[in-house]
Amino acid sequence: MISEITLLERKRTRGLIGSLLGYMVWLLPVLANSLNDGRLWQLTGWGAVISGLGGLVWTFYLIRMVQLSLAVRKKRKLVNALNNEYYQLIRLKSFMVGFWVLIGVSTILLGLSQWIQLNIEFVLLTFLFTGVVTTLISYLIFEKE
Numbered sequence: 001m002i003s004e005i006t007l008l009e010r011k012r013t014r015g016l017i018g019s020l021l022g023y024m025v026w027l028l029p030v031l032a033n034s035l036n037d038g039r040l041w042q043l044t045g046w047g048a049v050i051s052g053l054g055g056l057v058w059t060f061y062l063i064r065m066v067q068l069s070l071a072v073r074k075k076r077k078l079v080n081a082l083n084n085e086y087y088q089l090i091r092l093k094s095f096m097v098g099f100w101v102l103i104g105v106s107t108i109l110l111g112l113s114q115w116i117q118l119n120i121e122f123v124l125l126t127f128l129f130t131g132v133v134t135t136l137i138s139y140l141i142f143e144k145e
Helices: 004-035 045-073 076-082 085-112 120-144
Strands: none
Touching: 004 045, 004 076, 004 120, 045 076, 085 120
16 A cells, blocks of 8 residues: 555656646747747747647646645645655755756857857747756656665
8 A cells, every 4th residue: 555645756756747748848849949030929830739738738737736735735744744854955956956057058058159149039948948847857866866
């Protein structure tokens, strides 16, 4: 029999993976469109459909995570077990990884800008995408250890 804490940890991991995939599918077509010197509002065709579906997946998992957090908040023992020092350290480490990856990406883009004219939308979307994705992936990796 699986304990309630293990079940909630699995739900949290599933929610993070779903959010990560939804966010990536949502933002990748937008990022690709900005590479072509297109504007955000010019995203059309399959790119818009794929991006919209990714946004819906991300929204679904966001709602599920909020529901999970509201359900857990009612049980103090579960809150303490799911937010112990170990998970707080994992969150801190994953934010540190995200920060340093963003510093690296900004350095690379700054170096590229000496030779290539970079679109500001592309740069900002790259920062958004890289910051969120690397932080979530590093959290999932650290959680497995």
